[in-house]
Amino acid sequence: DGGITQSPKYLFRKEGQNVTLSCEQNLNHDAMYWYRQDPGQGLRLIYYSQIVNDFQKGDIAEGYSVSREKKESFPLTVTSAQKNPTAFYLCASIQGANQPQHFGDGTRLSIL
Amino acid sequence: AQTVTQSQPEMSVQEAETVTLSCTYDTSESDYYLFWYKQPPSRQMILVIRQEAYKQQNATENRFSVNFQKAAKSFSLKISDSQLGDAAMYFCAYRTMNSGNTPLVFGKGTRLSVIA
Numbered sequence: 001d002g003g004i005t006q007s008p009k010y011l012f013r014k015e016g017q018n019v020t021l022s023c024e025q026n027l028n029h030d031a032m033y034w035y036r037q038d039p040g041q042g043l044r045l046i047y048y049s050q051i052v053n054d055f056q057k058g059d060i061a062e063g064y065s066v067s068r069e070k071k072e073s074f075p076l077t078v079t080s081a082q083k084n085p086t087a088f089y090l091c092a093s094i095q096g097a098n099q100p101q102h103f104g105d106g107t108r109l110s111i112l
Numbered sequence: 113a114q115t116v117t118q119s120q121p122e123m124s125v126q127e128a129e130t131v132t133l134s135c136t137y138d139t140s141e142s143d144y145y146l147f148w149y150k151q152p153p154s155r156q157m158i159l160v161i162r163q164e165a166y167k168q169q170n171a172t173e174n175r176f177s178v179n180f181q182k183a184a185k186s187f188s189l190k191i192s193d194s195q196l197g198d199a200a201m202y203f204c205a206y207r208t209m210n211s212g213n214t215p216l217v218f219g220k221g222t223r224l225s226v227i228a
Contacts, residue, residue, distance in 0.1 A: 031213030042220035050213050094213050103157035
C-alpha cells in the first residue's frame with residue numbers, strides 16, 4: 001500500500017544536539033510538507049518542498065533545516081538553535097491542488 | 113495571508129445526537145478548497161470531508177456534512193448520530209486553488225468529546 005512513513009515514532013534530544021526526523025513516501029507525490037503540532041496551536045508549517053532540490057520556509061522555520069535530494073524523501077533536522085523543540089511533528093505529501101494531503105503517523109520529539 | 117479560525121476549543125455531544133463545529137476563514141481569493149480533518153487519540157490525520165469553493169452544493173459524507181457559506185466565509189461541520197468513535201480533534205483547513213501544491217492552512221482545532 002502506498003503511504004508516508006515517518007521514523008522514529010519517538011525521539012529524544014539532548015541539549016545542544018541536532019536530530020533528524022525521517023519522512024519517506026511511496027505515493028510518487030511531488031510536494032511534501034513538515035508541520036509542527038503543539039497543544040492548542042493546531043498545525044503550523046515548518047518547511048515545504050514542491051519539487052526535488054527545492055524547498056521553502058514556512059511560518060516557523062527558525063531552528064529547522066530540510067533537504068529534498070530525492071522525490072520520496074524529505075528529512076527534517078531539528079538543530080540546537082531550536083530552543084523549544086518538544087512537539088509532535090507531522091509530515092505530509094500531495095499531488096494536485098484538488099487532492100487532500102496525505103499524512104504520516106508523526107514523530108514525538110522530547111528533550112532529555 | 114489566509115487565516116482559519118475555529119472559535120470552539122472544546123465541544124461535547126451525547127451519543128446519537130447532532131453537533132456542529134464552527135470554522136471561519138479569511139481570504140481575498142474566489143477559488144479555493146476547504147477541508148475538515150479528524151485527529152483521534154492515535155494522532156493520525158484523517159480526511160473527513162472537503163468542499164470546492166466554486167460548488168454551491170454542500171458536501172456530505174455519510175453522517176458528516178458541511179454548511180458552506182461563501183459570502184460569510186464560513187465552513188461548519190455537522191456530525192449526525194454521533195458515535196463514540198467520533199471523539200477526536202477536528203481541524204478545519206484551507207488551500208488556495210491558484211498555485212500548485214501550496215500548503216494547507218489549518219485552524220487551531222476543536223476537541224470533540226462524545227458522551228455515552
